[in-house]
Amino acid sequence: MSATWFITGTSSGFGRLLTERLLARGDRVAATLRRPEALDDLREAHGDRLWTARLDVTDAEQARQVVDDAFARFGTVDVVVNNAGYGVFASVEEASDEQIRQVIDTNLLGSINVIRAALPHLRAQRSGHILQVSTAGGQTTYPNFGYYHASKWGIEGFCETVAQEIAPFGIHLTIVEPGATPTGFGRSMATAPVMPEYEDTPAGMVRRAVASGQLPLPNDPGKIADAMIDVVDTGSAPLRLPLGVDTFRDVRASLAARLAEHDAHRDAALGVARTDVAAEAAG
Template structure:
């Protein structure tokens, strides 16, 4: 039995991971933004926080460690997608996307680190995306948040390895969660982008784009990775993610080599 701390357990990967972990008799501390949004989960501990509130994030993480003692795995999962061409997105949408996906994850990890060091180790798992390594027109602000958190986590892994803290980036492709249907935000469409590569995201919100990945399988893979030593730096999930990441990295290498 392990104790897990997962941000954003009301839906998506966070919800599925919490459900599976609880069924296997693990202790699960979860966070939600809205009261009552995780009532179907018999969580060991529940915190209410919007991860854009950085002081509150630290307060909630500190409280979870204080009440539960040792926490073995901390999962930075809370986040959402903001799609649309760069100029279709409002200033407020841009700021909220970065505050949630990037700063919220960074602060959760920073708040957990003193506790993980004090207990002699643990595991940090960042739910990223294929969008953290491959970029597509129509998702520039989402990519900004995911590429930013990838850089932070990869550097952090080297910083905390001497303390027995393992770090993993999870990079799933498309998965049948609430991402596309519920939490996904779209900028205000501009006619100039009709029929351009950036316009594909409009079909995603309308359910016109097929999403292949199984969130149940992906959640199981993430949970399994927490028992692997040393911690895998990356966990790429889904054939679509594997193909897109491989192509992106090959193209980048070709560009570097000239």
């Protein structure tokens, strides 16, 4: 049975791959992007199973209107994929105010805009699955990605909350965490003037590794798109879906280190309890 998908950021990367695969198997896609003409080839091949709209996810009113139009066009939308993203590759001192706002507005507020616009429709149909594309950097960190991490850690916390709130309505939410993948996203990331003070720091080391092509891209973008489709098809709906050898390795190491540090402060944490609470716990 065919399904209907709403996908943001479909001009390239995972958004384009998902759109191609879904249309090829007979699904319907409401594809949003800044330049709808970028999908003219798919529209010619698949006709009215592809609906496109211009969308800047940072515009909350436009997001509501486009989501409303997509539901009106297809009647039901089974899956909402938040894929649009923006990144800046710079140390925290190097990025400009405008770049910082663009990262937060696109990755955090933009994703929130789309989810909030979709929820009334998904509640009304009492079904649906939201796929929020995050990254390994939604749970771990790397130098020069501070503002990207801020947006992705933020949207993951938001989505954990949303998942609890919408479960009673039969709506699922999965945070998808791809690792480093050759989708072209890295080449499109904004940069900033380099500060020489950071040359001999971890930020400088990572910058040189990227510039020399030494940063590995070990994951297959097509396989990641297929895994995203599979998680919907199987109905498993995990809260998080790590997709990448680096994602699994780095996030696991980060979680283990955080848990070890957390446990190391057990006495301090329990030591600040009110006297009556501490006595009750001891008894």
